[in-house]
Amino acid sequence: MTSATGKAAPEDVGRGRVEALSDGVFAIVITLLVLEIKVPHLAAHESLAELARALWALAPKFVSWVISFVTVCVIWLNHHRLLKIAGRIDNGLFWWNANLLLWTSFIPFPTALMGDYPANRLAVSLYGLAMLLMALGFVLLRWHMLRTPGLLQDQADRSAFRRGLRASIAMGPAAYAVGAVLAWVSQVAAFACYAAIAVYFVFPHGPSRGR
Amino acid sequence: MTSATGKAAPEDVGRGRVEALSDGVFAIVITLLVLEIKVPHLAAHESLAELARALWALAPKFVSWVISFVTVCVIWLNHHRLLKIAGRIDNGLFWWNANLLLWTSFIPFPTALMGDYPANRLAVSLYGLAMLLMALGFVLLRWHMLRTPGLLQDQADRSAFRRGLRASIAMGPAAYAVGAVLAWVSQVAAFACYAAIAVYFVFPHGPSRGR
Amino acid sequence: MTSATGKAAPEDVGRGRVEALSDGVFAIVITLLVLEIKVPHLAAHESLAELARALWALAPKFVSWVISFVTVCVIWLNHHRLLKIAGRIDNGLFWWNANLLLWTSFIPFPTALMGDYPANRLAVSLYGLAMLLMALGFVLLRWHMLRTPGLLQDQADRSAFRRGLRASIAMGPAAYAVGAVLAWVSQVAAFACYAAIAVYFVFPHGPSRGR
Amino acid sequence: MTSATGKAAPEDVGRGRVEALSDGVFAIVITLLVLEIKVPHLAAHESLAELARALWALAPKFVSWVISFVTVCVIWLNHHRLLKIAGRIDNGLFWWNANLLLWTSFIPFPTALMGDYPANRLAVSLYGLAMLLMALGFVLLRWHMLRTPGLLQDQADRSAFRRGLRASIAMGPAAYAVGAVLAWVSQVAAFACYAAIAVYFVFPHGPSRGR
Numbered sequence: 091m092t093s094a095t096g097k098a099a100p101e102d103v104g105r106g107r108v109e110a111l112s113d114g115v116f117a118i119v120i121t122l123l124v125l126e127i128k129v130p131h132l133a134a135h136e137s138l139a140e141l142a143r144a145l146w147a148l149a150p151k152f153v154s155w156v157i158s159f160v161t162v163c164v165i166w167l168n169h170h171r172l173l174k175i176a177g178r179i180d181n182g183l184f185w186w187n188a189n190l191l192l193w194t195s196f197i198p199f200p201t202a203l204m205g206d207y208p209a210n211r212l213a214v215s216l217y218g219l220a221m222l223l224m225a226l227g228f229v230l231l232r233w234h235m236l237r238t239p240g241l242l243q244d245q246a247d248r249s250a251f252r253r254g255l256r257a258s259i260a261m262g263p264a265a266y267a268v269g270a271v272l273a274w275v276s277q278v279a280a281f282a283c284y285a286a287i288a289v290y291f292v293f294p295h296g297p298s299r300g301r
Numbered sequence: 302m303t304s305a306t307g308k309a310a311p312e313d314v315g316r317g318r319v320e321a322l323s324d325g326v327f328a329i330v331i332t333l334l335v336l337e338i339k340v341p342h343l344a345a346h347e348s349l350a351e352l353a354r355a356l357w358a359l360a361p362k363f364v365s366w367v368i369s370f371v372t373v374c375v376i377w378l379n380h381h382r383l384l385k386i387a388g389r390i391d392n393g394l395f396w397w398n399a400n401l402l403l404w405t406s407f408i409p410f411p412t413a414l415m416g417d418y419p420a421n422r423l424a425v426s427l428y429g430l431a432m433l434l435m436a437l438g439f440v441l442l443r444w445h446m447l448r449t450p451g452l453l454q455d456q457a458d459r460s461a462f463r464r465g466l467r468a469s470i471a472m473g474p475a476a477y478a479v480g481a482v483l484a485w486v487s488q489v490a491a492f493a494c495y496a497a498i499a500v501y502f503v504f505p506h507g508p509s510r511g512r
Numbered sequence: 513m514t515s516a517t518g519k520a521a522p523e524d525v526g527r528g529r530v531e532a533l534s535d536g537v538f539a540i541v542i543t544l545l546v547l548e549i550k551v552p553h554l555a556a557h558e559s560l561a562e563l564a565r566a567l568w569a570l571a572p573k574f575v576s577w578v579i580s581f582v583t584v585c586v587i588w589l590n591h592h593r594l595l596k597i598a599g600r601i602d603n604g605l606f607w608w609n610a611n612l613l614l615w616t617s618f619i620p621f622p623t624a625l626m627g628d629y630p631a632n633r634l635a636v637s638l639y640g641l642a643m644l645l646m647a648l649g650f651v652l653l654r655w656h657m658l659r660t661p662g663l664l665q666d667q668a669d670r671s672a673f674r675r676g677l678r679a680s681i682a683m684g685p686a687a688y689a690v691g692a693v694l695a696w697v698s699q700v701a702a703f704a705c706y707a708a709i710a711v712y713f714v715f716p717h718g719p720s721r722g723r
Numbered sequence: 724m725t726s727a728t729g730k731a732a733p734e735d736v737g738r739g740r741v742e743a744l745s746d747g748v749f750a751i752v753i754t755l756l757v758l759e760i761k762v763p764h765l766a767a768h769e770s771l772a773e774l775a776r777a778l779w780a781l782a783p784k785f786v787s788w789v790i791s792f793v794t795v796c797v798i799w800l801n802h803h804r805l806l807k808i809a810g811r812i813d814n815g816l817f818w819w820n821a822n823l824l825l826w827t828s829f830i831p832f833p834t835a836l837m838g839d840y841p842a843n844r845l846a847v848s849l850y851g852l853a854m855l856l857m858a859l860g861f862v863l864l865r866w867h868m869l870r871t872p873g874l875l876q877d878q879a880d881r882s883a884f885r886r887g888l889r890a891s892i893a894m895g896p897a898a899y900a901v902g903a904v905l906a907w908v909s910q911v912a913a914f915a916c917y918a919a920i921a922v923y924f925v926f927p928h929g930p931s932r933g934r
Contacts (some may be wrong), residue, residue: 107535107592113318114539117325121333121406122543125503126551129413146429156403163399181716188585192578195543202551212560217565247340273333294392322739328747332755332828340835342761356849367825374821381740445798505814529746529803536750544754548762552733610796614789617754624762634771639780 103179108187115191121199123158126202127151133215151205155219157285158201161186161221164291165194168228175251176235177243186234190227196220214277215286218270232258261290267293316391319398323384326402327377330409334369337413362416365428368496369442372432374403375502379439386462387446388454392429397445401438407431425488428495429481436473443469472501515606525601530609534595537613538588541620548624549573573627576639577652579707580623583643586713590650597673598657599665608656612649618642636699639706640692647684654680683712727878736812742872745806749799749823752831759835760784782840784838787850788920791834794854798827801861808884809868810876813849819867823860829853847910850917851903858895865891 130144138252200220207213232255235241242248269283286299341355380401387394411431418424419427443466446452453462550568591612598605622642629635654677657663662669691705763777802823809816833853840846865888868874875881902916 103589103592104596107531110321110532110535111320111539111542111588113321113534114325115543117322118329118540118543120322120402121326121329122547124406124410125333125336125547127410129410129417130419132418135418136420136422138421139425141418141421159403159406160399163396163402166322167314167395170314174315184589185585185714188582190579191542191585195546195581199546199551200550206551207554207557207563210554210558210560210563212563292396320740321743324743325747328744329751331744331824332751335828335832336755336758336834340832340839343843344838346840347842347844349843351841352840352845370825370828374818374824377744378817380738381736413900452725455872503818525803526807529742529866532743532746533750533753533799536747537754540751540754544758547758606924607796608802610793613753614792617757617792619759621757628762629765629768629774630785632765632769632771632774634774682839 093162098189103181103184104174105124105176108179108184109173112169113166113189115195116169119195120159120166122198123155123162123198123201126198127155128206139199148205150208151202152175153281154201154205154208157281157288158197160195160288160292161284162197165190165228166286166292172228172231172235175243175246176243177246179239180241182234182238182240183231186227186231190224190231193220193224193227197224208281209277211274211277215270215273218266218273218280221284221287222263222266225258225266228262229255229258239247257295261287266267312417314392314395315391316384316387316465319390320384323380323398323402324377326406327373327380330406331370331373331377331407334366334412337416338366338410345357361419364492365412365416365419366490368499369408371462371499371503372495373405373408376401376435376439377500379502381440383442383446386454386457387452388457389452391449391452393445393449394442397438397442401435403443404431404435404438408435419492420488422485422488425474425491426481426484429484429491431475432495432498433474433477433481436477439473440466440469468506472498518619525603525606527595527598527601530601530606531595533579534609534613535588537617538584538591541617542557542581542584542588544620545577547583548620548627548677549577566717572630573624575703576623576627576630579710580701581620582710582714583706584616584619586710587612587646590713592654594657594666597665597668598663599668600663602660602662602663604656605663606654608649608653612646612653615642615646619646630703633696633698633699637692637695640688640695640702643706643709644692645689647680647688650684651677651680679717683700683709728814734817736817738806738809738812741812741817742806745802745820745824746799748828749802751885752828753792753795753799755831756788756795756834759831759838760788783841784835786840786914787834790914790921791830793921793925794917795827795830795864797874797921798823798857801924805861805864805868808876808879809874810879811874813871813874815867815871816864816874819860820863823857826853826857826860830857842910844907844910847913848903848906851899851906852914854902854917854920855896855899858891858899861895862888862892890928892922914922 127148130141130148132140132144134140179187197220200217203213204217232251236248236251236255242251264285265287269280270285272283273280338359341359343351343355345351390398408431411428414424415428443462447459447462447466453459476494476498478491480491480498482496484491549570552563552570554562554566556562601609621643622639625635626639654673656675658670660678664673687705687709691702691709694705695702742934760781763774763781765773765777777795789933812820830853833850836846837850865884869881869888898920900914902913902920905916906913
């Protein structure tokens, strides 16, 4: 995987370290998400009613936190399965992976935006748009692996991988586009759509069919 | 553990990467906890009395920080012992683990809430409730490992594991429920209860008896 | 690499753990960058126009975030290639590496500064200066590896490494100095220069030619 | 190191995962330190003079950031050397290590406090006190390794280790106590003392003499 000679081959990157970088980003994003839920300021420190009201007002923050948490776990899982099939990591694969990490690391922003303004059609729609770009990152990663000779492991089932690429468009960018459009009609429906996409991936769907 | 063939088996996940993701979350949570203690604003920058008063007012934040720090170390330790007994990691185990990570990553919020409003019965009780859900995550993880054939290593002592499951209910959700109820009577007693649960796990109690 | 005897040799450090520390810092910096983009405060929570205006005002933050994200990926890649050529890690290499990590971990500050004040010549120039110091960190790391006997792997091509050192000055500190000066004439040109340096390294340039 | 049997031995913990947890905490602390330096608010966005003045006012924050950064690198290095000599990790070693991590993860708070109030004697003294507790954590860790049979590797030079323990008291808690006292006379002298302690450890001092 990594050349053992002194001359570093610039096109090849150690798979272990790319996984470590990606896992680090996923673990940090997953843990930072909760930091966007700020402790409410209470005028009367011991008031139960004021605290209960303040926490109730945070409900949309909690909901968008859980949706994004499950989504990042799904990203981790699909990323893990995808890299297992990669025989080697060339320069292109590194950068398509970096593109996926860019959009994954962006998730705390649209999550906080949607949680703060759950009735703002633009805010809820932008969450779907950001997730669409992340899901597109997966499609481009898969597409690069398929079209570049030698990136898929020899034993990999190329036609199953091609079917997986197609499925990843339907349940990825296309599904998020539906959510982003739904947000202009009903924000609750958009929340439900975003949650449904994440939950869909919680249950296994056969080999290589991930996002 | 991970299939070496090109076809990724969607039900199986590499143990090393699940441990890496979990360890990442634990390390980040443990380190982020202190960020909830904000540097106080002083009107007179050089005033010793004002700084001393401001730090004294932060005492409940320091106490809840230490309790949560020790608790996350206990979570790490129990998680480590639990995954050592797992022979393989199926899709269900991954998601029950993700549920545990969700509640673990949530800890900074109730910690900050309890530290900011240590005399608010609801705030102190909610800390226990959040910890209860985290501890329940351990119970569900253990229960999944016990009832799914092939998840426990062949040499694992199933009856000891079953006893450990029972113990993990008593010293986990049940103990935190006591703390959450205590908070309505005496907040100091609830703090003591939360601290006692963490300290209990600092000392070893025989194989597989962890939370 | 690490002595297996009980006496720890203070001059030698395990390569795996230095890589782990560095990768951890890179992953955290890459993920923290987005936290500097704060969710805007809206007077009218459901106003599309107000949200659109507020997000548009954040455009320079998004641009500086993407430039810094790509730059940290480039740092990771060059660091990875450099450490692959190292035969062992002595005390000096550890500390020159720590110097590089210092300036890399500093990146969120100039990124936020440039994003907040994109028309302030000093702010935009300081971004280039901070990056210059980071790039200088790479030059010093390479220089230490070249002049210390035994640090380069035996099979390493020393003359190629020497050429790489020279190239890393040109496309590193020198290029960032150009950007930092440009900022006093045109801030847009400086942004373009910083982006161009990062994009230059996205494409491979032959062995050991990295920053 | 870790028992391969199904029964998890509660007294023993895998060395690799303890190192991973510790490295994670060190990497996160090192990277979070810079987040305590907030981008200044400018009334006139394009004013060079206002920005220059605001950055100059941040000088103590930059100085305390660099001191703490180097200190955490030293902690990492000494921790690395210490764990290399450990033959196995028992429950006590895990918790003395956790105590060290507690005080290490606390560092961002006294760093920010000293940076915000560099002329406040109490603030500057508390930095030394926090570091004293961290350095005491190293002493206790070493002491536990020495007095517990079987924790040191068989080939370890016990008398050198005993000398190292004594040296770690002098250049650890004792040195920080000097700094914490100095702060009441001259804050600049205390800054210099804290910096000197860190710099002392940058240069190697023979086997096992680390803090």
